[in-house]
Amino acid sequence: MPEPVVDVRHLTKSYGDFVAVRDLSFAVHPGEIFGLLGPNGAGKTTTIRILMDIYAADRGQVRVLGEHPSRVRSRVGYLPEERGLYRNLKVMEVLVYLAALKGVPPAQARRQAEHWLAQVKLDGWAERKVKDLSRGMQQQLQFVASLVHDPELLVLDEPFQGLDPVNVERLKAILQELQAAGKTIVLSTHQMGLVEELCNRIVLIHRGTAVLYGPLDEIQHRHAPRRVRIRTSASLPPLSGVARVERRGDTYQVELADGTPQELLRALVLQDVPIHSFEVARVPLNEIFVAVVQGEKPGAAERPETESQEAAP
Amino acid sequence: MNVQKVLVIARHEYRVNLRRPGFLIVTGLVPLLGLAVLLLAALASGPTASALERVFVGRQITGVVDRSGLFTPLLPEYTEVYRLYPDEARGRAALATEEVDRLVLVPSDYLDTGRITVVARSTGLIAVELEEATDLERFFVAHLARDLPDPRLRARLVDPFEPILDTLDRESGPQEGGPLSIVGRFVVPYVLSILLIMTIFVSSGYLLRSVAEEKTNRVIEILLSSVTAQELLAGKVLGLGALGLTQIGVWLLSGFGLSSGAFLLLGLVIPLFTQPTVLLLAAVYYVLGFLMYAVLMASVGALGTDVQEAQQLAGLFSLLAAVPLMLASVFFANPDSALIRVVSWFPLTAPTAMMLRLPMAQVPALDIGGSILSILGTIPLILWLGGKLFRLGLLMYGKRPGVREILRLLREA
Known part of the structure; x- marks a missing residue:
């Protein structure tokens, strides 16, 4: 069995008296789309931030791509739920900067940005300012920003939020293409229909604890x-x-x-x-x-x- | 810490903030003001010169009605600023038409009484003016002594001494040159210090704005998934520090260009030759001060919910750092007083206090060493605390943490 891309064991994180994540364990396998689900305040964002090394865990072990999360930042793409971009900068400028922070040289970043902008039909907007884009277009630009450096693992928190049905279909297709290309995707969303369409396995977190975990069809069968x-x-x-x-x-x-x-x-x-x-x-x-x-x-x-x-x- | 990422952030911050209208305006304003002064000076040559000189420099024309005969005719060197009138009526008319700024009536018994009458257009500060009227005094002495046979004695009566400044605590020995020396030794470094302090606040203000905007834009979480909070902080401090230096560079170069090197000569070379230690120490305090205030501003910027709130929070620290500027008169009067020594040792005021104090006096080595050590001791603490607040504050959207919450966050981070 190949090593998990994400391996979380007995993770616990508290804020004062409030325990956000309690003894959480799950693994994400290479090449799968994994659903990280839960109601609001369940501990998903805290878990994701620990995976991204934005927060430190109180207890437990977290390995991403076989390493401590701090060592693999450039191999992971992240689309946070609380997101935005530099509104006064040009689209291409933003993408090249964010790619540079992941260690991608400007020329390569520009090529990759052009490719992904074309994929989401934003190829004519590269030299326009971000604030000129509609909300939906900005959503797609943020998605492009998360994968412009060609990451092995993509962590997407509510990627479909604010998208119209046409763009939801386009994004689904891109995610399936990425999966087919061997990328691993952790998907957090409240849109269960999309989880059923896209995810191979899921973990459902409630009050910081995993209440459901495993292959989606098995879970549905079990219930x-x-x-x-x-x-x-x-x-x-x-x-x-x-x-x-x-x-x-x-x-x-x-x-x-x-x-x-x-x-x-x-x-x-x-x-x-x-x-x-x-x-x-x-x-x-x-x-x-x-x-x-x-x-x-x-x-x-x-x-x-x-x-x-x-x-x- | 990944140096390459720090440099990427520094470059980005530098480029983005260089294009900010606010930066361009502030940076361009100083040379433009210099240019305006030069244009005025150019216009001031010729017939308008004396009028402009009177307005801007304060050179005054004095009318004299001489009934004593002691001042008639005027000595040639005084004919530019003194004019004789045959009677009081014509003198008063000249005053009314602003041909002269004041009128001096010298009665026939002046030699016995010493009394004169000075007529001005309005009372205003005439009493103060008369107290300070060394020019008028020289005019009187020069004319009263015009018949003395010894020209040296005549000259000494008019201009009794040429001061050579010397103090017990100066390394550099006696300084000649009188008031010009004071300008070179004190005023120019003092102005230079204020200029440096200004750039610290301008740059750290940009830092605060940059952090607060990234938080408001919600771009911060994307950044923190690529770099650590420390790398982000270091990149911003580096980039915006470079921006501050660019601003100083533009000011100095434009000053040099505008005044054919005179500004640079006055601003850098004189203090450099007279007090190289001062300049070196000023640079040390500049770097340390910028580092400290920059980290403070970034941390405070991270705690605010938006730019305005962050600026309000940062105002407290700006005020603290500006305390030495408010004590400017104390610095001039006694740069070694106990109060000045206290603000020199207190880490949050030490950089600005020492930059102001160094050109003013021979600062004891104990104060220099103590203030540098206090800043050096505070910087790691501020970096540690600020780094934590920065990281935690960045991800707290929509609410500003209270003091209790900040303390809790610091314990847990």
């Missing part, structure tokens, strides 16, 4: 209610391991007492029940997030969305 929706032209025979069955027209809502949906499907096929569709309920991440943070069981409040699985004939 899915034991509920299956079956559409059939026949009546369902009595089935073992089923707690409750509700019928609405040709659709049955089946709540499992034990066993898995696979075992139920196998039993139906063995009994030669004609199945038109077999859906395992899947809980959206947003619901898991809310439920975990509020201490409720996910799927209890609302009817879950489902993921369709066409049954074998």
